[in-house]
Amino acid sequence: MPKPMILRALRSKAFQLALQTTIISGLGAVIISAVIYYAAETTIKGQLDSAVKSEQAEIMSDSSGTEADIEASIHDELNDSSGLFYALLGPSGKLLVGNVDVSGALIKKLNVYKTLTVRNGLNLPAHVSAIRGMAIKLDNGDVLYIAEKANELMALNEFYSYSFLILVGGILVIGMAGGFFAARSALRRVEAITSASQEIMAGNLARRIDEDGSGDEFDRLIISLNMMLDRIQVLMQNVQQVSNDISHDLRSPLARLRDSLEDSKLMTPDPATGACFDEAIEQVDSVLGIFSAMLRLAEIETQSMRTHFLSVDMAPLVEDMGETFKVVAAADHKIIHTQVEAPLCVTGDRELLEQMLVNVIENAILYSPPGKDIVIRAWLNTAGGVAIEIADRGPGIPVSEHKRVLQRFVRLDASRHNPGTGLGLALVAAIADLHGAAISFADNHPGLRVLFQFPTTNTAIRDTTCKA
Ligand SMILES: Nc1ncnc2c1ncn2[C@@H]1O[C@H](COP(=O)(O)OP(=O)(O)O)[C@@H](O)[C@H]1O
Ligand SMILES: [Mg+2]
Numbered sequence: 001m002p003k004p005m006i007l008r009a010l011r012s013k014a015f016q017l018a019l020q021t022t023i024i025s026g027l028g029a030v031i032i033s034a035v036i037y038y039a040a041e042t043t044i045k046g047q048l049d050s051a052v053k054s055e056q057a058e059i060m061s062d063s064s065g066t067e068a069d070i071e072a073s074i075h076d077e078l079n080d081s082s083g084l085f086y087a088l089l090g091p092s093g094k095l096l097v098g099n100v101d102v103s104g105a106l107i108k109k110l111n112v113y114k115t116l117t118v119r120n121g122l123n124l125p126a127h128v129s130a131i132r133g134m135a136i137k138l139d140n141g142d143v144l145y146i147a148e149k150a151n152e153l154m155a156l157n158e159f160y161s162y163s164f165l166i167l168v169g170g171i172l173v174i175g176m177a178g179g180f181f182a183a184r185s186a187l188r189r190v191e192a193i194t195s196a197s198q199e200i201m202a203g204n205l206a207r208r209i210d211e212d213g214s215g216d217e218f219d220r221l222i223i224s225l226n227m228m229l230d231r232i233q234v235l236m237q238n239v240q241q242v243s244n245d246i247s248h249d250l251r252s253p254l255a256r257l258r259d260s261l262e263d264s265k266l267m268t269p270d271p272a273t274g275a276c277f278d279e280a281i282e283q284v285d286s287v288l289g290i291f292s293a294m295l296r297l298a299e300i301e302t303q304s305m306r307t308h309f310l311s312v313d314m315a316p317l318v319e320d321m322g323e324t325f326k327v328v329a330a331a332d333h334k335i336i337h338t339q340v341e342a343p344l345c346v347t348g349d350r351e352l353l354e355q356m357l358v359n360v361i362e363n364a365i366l367y368s369p370p371g372k373d374i375v376i377r378a379w380l381n382t383a384g385g386v387a388i389e390i391a392d393r394g395p396g397i398p399v400s401e402h403k404r405v406l407q408r409f410v411r412l413d414a415s416r417h418n419p420g421t422g423l424g425l426a427l428v429a430a431i432a433d434l435h436g437a438a439i440s441f442a443d444n445h446p447g448l449r450v451l452f453q454f455p456t457t458n459t460a461i462r463d464t465t466c467k468a
Contacts, residue, residue, distance in 0.1 A: 005187070008187055010183070012183040012186065012187050013183075014182050014183035018180075019175070019176065022171060022172060022175025025175060026168055026172060029168060033167060037156070040156055041156060045113070045115075048148045048150055051084075052113070052146050056134070056136065056144070059077070059146070067096070070138065070144065071097045074086045074088055074097050078098075084149075085099055085131050085133065085146070085149070086099060086144075086145070086146055086147075087100050087144075089102070089142060089143040091142060096142070100122065100147065101123060102135070110134075111134060112134060115132040116131055116147070117130040117131075127151075128149050129154040130151065130154045132153065133148060134147075189218040189222075192209060196209040200229065205229070205232070208229060209222045210222075211226075244295065244298045247291040247292075250291060251292075254288055258281060261280050261284065265277035286421070290423060293427060294423070296427065297426060300430040303434055305349055306434065310347070311346075311347055314345070315341065315344045315378060317353065317354065318340050318357065319338060321354065321357050321361065322337075323338075325365065329374060332365060332370060334371070334372060334373075336375075338377075339376070340377070340378045340379075341380060344379070346435065346454045347435070348434075352431045352434065353431065353435070355431060356428050357390070359424040360450050363424060364448070366415075367392065368394035369394065375391045376388075376390050376391075383456055385456045386454040387453050387454070389449055389452075391449040392447045394446075394448060395446070395447075397412065397448055399441075399443075405425050406425050406429040407426060409423065409426075410422050410425075437453060437454045437455070438452070438453045440453075
């Protein structure tokens with residue numbers, strides 16, 4: 001069952017390529033955002049830190065360095081409401097004066113700028129989300145902490161975390177959606193080529209791939225493929241024509257040669273020479289057989305015979321064939337069993353259908369060992385189509401050769417010592433195809449089972465009553 005389009009698109013090369021590009025663009029965006037963030041943060045921190053530093057210097061220069069003096073300076077600053085944060089901690093860590101209590105573990109490190117928020121346990125005014133400052137140790141053992149409001153830093157963090165999510169999410173969504181649509185349109189074109197190729201392989205050499213007229217690389221590829229198919233079709237027709245012409249034109253001289261050999265044989269009194277003539281006649285007969293099989297194949301492949309199709313009851317036909325070949329098989333110590341349901345109507349050409357069964361039954365007799373059974377069955381399958389099976393107990397055909405043996409002149413190595421031309425099954429396949437019948441091989445453990453399944457309906461029906 002074909003996978004749904006969405007799955008095929010997701011697994012396609014085009015989508016994977018788009019995904020890679022998306023991931024690389026996403027990484028690029030992350031790196032650029034990180035650089036911008038770092039630059040902005042450094043600038044803001046630099047401004048805050050220099051304000052803190054100059055305030056520190058001011059307080060230290062205004063006072064003589066005694067605890068009382070510094071306390072007074074801080075009081076002054078608090079009264080001026082400079083907007084800065086101060087804390088003077090005694091050697092025990094107790095807050096002596098200031099507007100922010102950073103006593104305790106908050107400012108463990110001296111001489112480093114640090115950003116502190118309520119999350120660090122600070123009690124800050126509502127409009128302040130963070131402060132940034134530094135603590136220094138005074139000569140008398142006190143710690144002086146000065147900080148600046150650092151709301152910008154928090155705002156920057158918040159802005160960046162949101163925009164980062166939006167940026168990366170946006171790139172991923174847009175990239176993947178773009179990739180999906182690109183993959184889907186590429187897949188459609190590839191599938192048009194695939195389905196046309198399958199039809200061509202199935203024998204429709206006239207099939208061409210549709211262009212969409214956009215002139216893109218797919219269209220250019222399709223134009224080249226179609227031109228190649230035109231060329232192949234012409235070459236195939238030439239080959240077929242030549243082989244038909246040869247078969248046809250050589251038949252008359254070969255027939256004359258055969259007559260001459262017959263005459264010469266009659267005229268020779270020497271039995272050894274007569275045997276040589278017999279051998280030569282046999283060879284000529286075999287060549288004539290090949291030529292007539294090839295001409296028949298060519299004729300069948302034009303499919304023009306369909307116009308003469310009639311309703312044929314396969315039941316008596318298969319019965320009669322079983323009877324006829326029982327004698328042939330018995331001479332070879334092989335036993336034919338026939339099991340036929342009646343009636344079994346198919347639409348077709350009686351003579352060709354007979355030829356088709358003869359070729360398969362002859363193979364079964366030829367390739368199965370003496371003393372073994374050959375079973376011919378014909379029945380109506382559950383779908384209402386006629387099924388015919390010929391099963392033998394010979395060496396069978398390996399699965400890998402099932403398709404190949406239907407081609408012309410293909411003979412398996414194991415049967416090279418048997419008489420034959422390799423055209424029998426090619427003819428069988430052509431006749432089955434003409435009748436719309438499926439042919440399949442299966443293992444008979446041991447042996448070969450050849451199964452024909454005719455369609456339930458046939459559009460070429462002229463006579464719908466099955467004549468017994
Ligand atoms: N019943 C069978 N059992 C084993 N091999 C078979 C059987 N029928 C056909 N084959 C193999 O398929 C080949 C092609 O068969 P066919 O076209 O009838 O040619 P031919 O019988 O002239 O060799 C045979 O040469 C043989 O190798
Ligand atoms: Mg054969």
